[in-house]
Amino acid sequence: MLKAMRLYVRQVERMNRFIGRCSMYLIFVILAVLLYSSFSKALFDPSSWTLEMAQFLMVAYFLLGGAYSMQLDDHVRMDLLYSHWKPRTRTIVDLLTVGFLIFYLVLLLYGGISSTQYALEYDETSYSSWSPRMAPIKIIMVIGIALMLLQTIAMLFRDIAMLRGEPIE
Numbered sequence: 001m002l003k004a005m006r007l008y009v010r011q012v013e014r015m016n017r018f019i020g021r022c023s024m025y026l027i028f029v030i031l032a033v034l035l036y037s038s039f040s041k042a043l044f045d046p047s048s049w050t051l052e053m054a055q056f057l058m059v060a061y062f063l064l065g066g067a068y069s070m071q072l073d074d075h076v077r078m079d080l081l082y083s084h085w086k087p088r089t090r091t092i093v094d095l096l097t098v099g100f101l102i103f104y105l106v107l108l109l110y111g112g113i114s115s116t117q118y119a120l121e122y123d124e125t126s127y128s129s130w131s132p133r134m135a136p137i138k139i140i141m142v143i144g145i146a147l148m149l150l151q152t153i154a155m156l157f158r159d160i161a162m163l164r165g166e167p168i169e
Contacts, residue, residue, distance in 0.1 A: 020068020
């Protein structure tokens with residue numbers, strides 16, 4: 001069982017590392033869109049698509065990089081008490097909170113899939129003047145949530161291995 005858990009953790013973390021590092025470069029695309037927006041407003045007719053496109057790119061940047069951030073343990077954490085606990089106590093608390101996180105992500109994934117199906121079935125568009133299709137960003141949303149769920153399960157496996165005294169490196 002531990003061998004399968006190690007394999008799962010390695011594969012999920014390798015995938016999330018690759019996707020996370022690729023999604024880091026979206027910040028440059030966002031900057032380019034916003035720079036174009038500034039120039040278009042100053043020099044000629046402003047584009048109606050730039051702000052919404054920057055928002056969509058930011059959503060993709062945030063969601064696709066979320067699992068990588070979790071993997072690196074770079075997410076925001078309130079550790080008023082956590083940093084003073086023994087490693088075993090931290091691991092037990094992590095196991096409890098990971099359970100709640102898995103429950104939350106499963107609900108979020110269910111809602112995301114439902115929303116994506118609606119967007120695909122009814123050809124949903126945004127209410128802005130640009131009116132882009134919503135399905136692509138909703139598909140990215142579902143992928144990002146699924147990656148976070150996979151990474152959370154990997155964190156669960158790491159905690160279980162740590163409690164057993166066989167940490168996964």
